[in-house]
Amino acid sequence: DTGSAAATPEQYDIQYLTPVSLGTPPQILNLDFDSGSSDLWVFSSETPASQVKGQAQYNPSKSSTSKEVSGATWDISYGDGSSSSGNVYTDVVNVGNATFAGQAVETAQQVSSSFTSDTNNDGLLGLAFSTINTVQPEQQKTFFDNIRDDLDSPVWTADLKHNEPGTYNFGFIDDSLYTGKIAYTDVDSSDGFWMITLDSYSVGSSTSNLSSRAFHHRPSTFPSPSDSASTPLTGIADTGTTLALLPDSVCTEYYSQVSSAANSQTAGGYVFDCDATLPDFTYTVGSTTITIPGEYINYAPVDTTGEQCFGGIQSDADIGFSIFGDIALKAAFVVFEDDGSSPRLGFAQK
Numbered sequence: 001d002t003g004s005a006a007a008t009p010e011q012y013d014i015q016y017l018t019p020v021s022l023g024t025p026p027q028i029l030n031l032d033f034d035s036g037s038s039d040l041w042v043f044s045s046e047t048p049a050s051q052v053k054g055q056a057q058y059n060p061s062k063s064s065t066s067k068e069v070s071g072a073t074w075d076i077s078y079g080d081g082s083s084s085s086g087n088v089y090t091d092v093v094n095v096g097n098a099t100f101a102g103q104a105v106e107t108a109q110q111v112s113s114s115f116t117s118d119t120n121n122d123g124l125l126g127l128a129f130s131t132i133n134t135v136q137p138e139q140q141k142t143f144f145d146n147i148r149d150d151l152d153s154p155v156w157t158a159d160l161k162h163n164e165p166g167t168y169n170f171g172f173i174d175d176s177l178y179t180g181k182i183a184y185t186d187v188d189s190s191d192g193f194w195m196i197t198l199d200s201y202s203v204g205s206s207t208s209n210l211s212s213r214a215f216h217h218r219p220s221t222f223p224s225p226s227d228s229a230s231t232p233l234t235g236i237a238d239t240g241t242t243l244a245l246l247p248d249s250v251c252t253e254y255y256s257q258v259s260s261a262a263n264s265q266t267a268g269g270y271v272f273d274c275d276a277t278l279p280d281f282t283y284t285v286g287s288t289t290i291t292i293p294g295e296y297i298n299y300a301p302v303d304t305t306g307e308q309c310f311g312g313i314q315s316d317a318d319i320g321f322s323i324f325g326d327i328a329l330k331a332a333f334v335v336f337e338d339d340g341s342s343p344r345l346g347f348a349q350k
């Protein structure tokens with residue numbers, strides 16, 4: 001079995017939505033595939049009308065294959081303060097032809113205001129590890145955990161793009177989606193996340209820094225201007241988080257290269273003039289180097305004046321680990337591999 005479906009970005013790549021077929025006859029909802037959580041939850045016929053603003057709703061009573069999981073409930077809260085909760089059914093779930101008949105579909109009886117106002121997002125499809133699924137009293141499995149044994153290969157891949165549709169594939173690696181080699185690194189799934197350690201990172205690229213300083217020649221003793229560090233970064237690969245949330249030291253190093261940058265309390269993070277030229281951000285996994293172009297890190301205007309823009313790299317303070325969100329992942333072809341015992345993450349240039 002294999003599956004392939006488009007990942008279409010909302011404005012500013014704030015999230016990527018993918019069509020999913022639920023039930024019989026098929027009900028199509030556009031879900032946010034989220035490697036940072038493990039609940040498949042949807043707007044539903046059980047969501048109060050006051051909390052629905054245009055979202056498609058899954059109606060289990062209209063599906064001949066739905067079964068209520070009696071006594072089961074779910075309740076999830078995210079670090080941005082959003083939340084949702086409700087009941088649980090099993091039904092047929094189909095993602096680009098990868099199908100599982102008894103997938104737990106968590107119907108929302110309550111969603112927080114940020115989900116209500118997110119009018120194109122009909123729910124989330126969790127792809128972190130099933131150990132952090134919130135269903136009680138019996139925890140439910142993610143779609144990937146359920147279909148893994150039917151897949152040609154125990155993998156799913158993310159090819160997210162800037163401002164254009166990309167692809168989520170299940171069960172195979174499409175060699176046309178990347179260049180060079182896929183470098184793999186071990187995953188620590190003990191917290192339920194795809195947690196990895198990136199071998200190093202660097203801010204800017206030596207040539208661009210040098211040219212901006214108009215050096216006529218560089219004495220051999222000149223320190224490398226790319227502030228390249230062999231400092232590792234430990235964090236989670238999280239398709240459900242928009243930004244790259246990194247250590248304060250990395251943020252300071254990065255934004256010190258942007259003359260108009262400031263860490264604004266009111267804006268809730270680093271902002272800069274929208275016409276600023278931002279340095280690239282590079283990270284390495286084994287022998288593979290991924291470069292996030294500076295323009296990807298000019299995330300979005302802070303307000304309608306369009307003068308100040310919000311950075312795509314922000315602090316991971318008070319999280320306890322870094323989050324390599326869409327800003328970091330969309331520069332790469334990413335392989336999420338889990339044979340059930342030793343999960344790995346693969347990165348390739350594209």
Ligand SMILES: CCNC(=O)c1c(-c2ccccc2)csc1NC(=O)CNCCc1c[nH]c2ccccc12
Nearest residue numbers: 015032034036037078079080082118238240241319
């Ligand atoms: C900002 C969203 N990310 C988080 O809260 C988060 C945190 C986290 C924890 C504490 C403080 C800040 C972040 C750890 S893992 C992690 N990752 C996830 O939670 C991934 N799922 C996010 C789902 C999600 C939350 N609010 C949305 C609004 C639109 C679309 C998706 C979402």
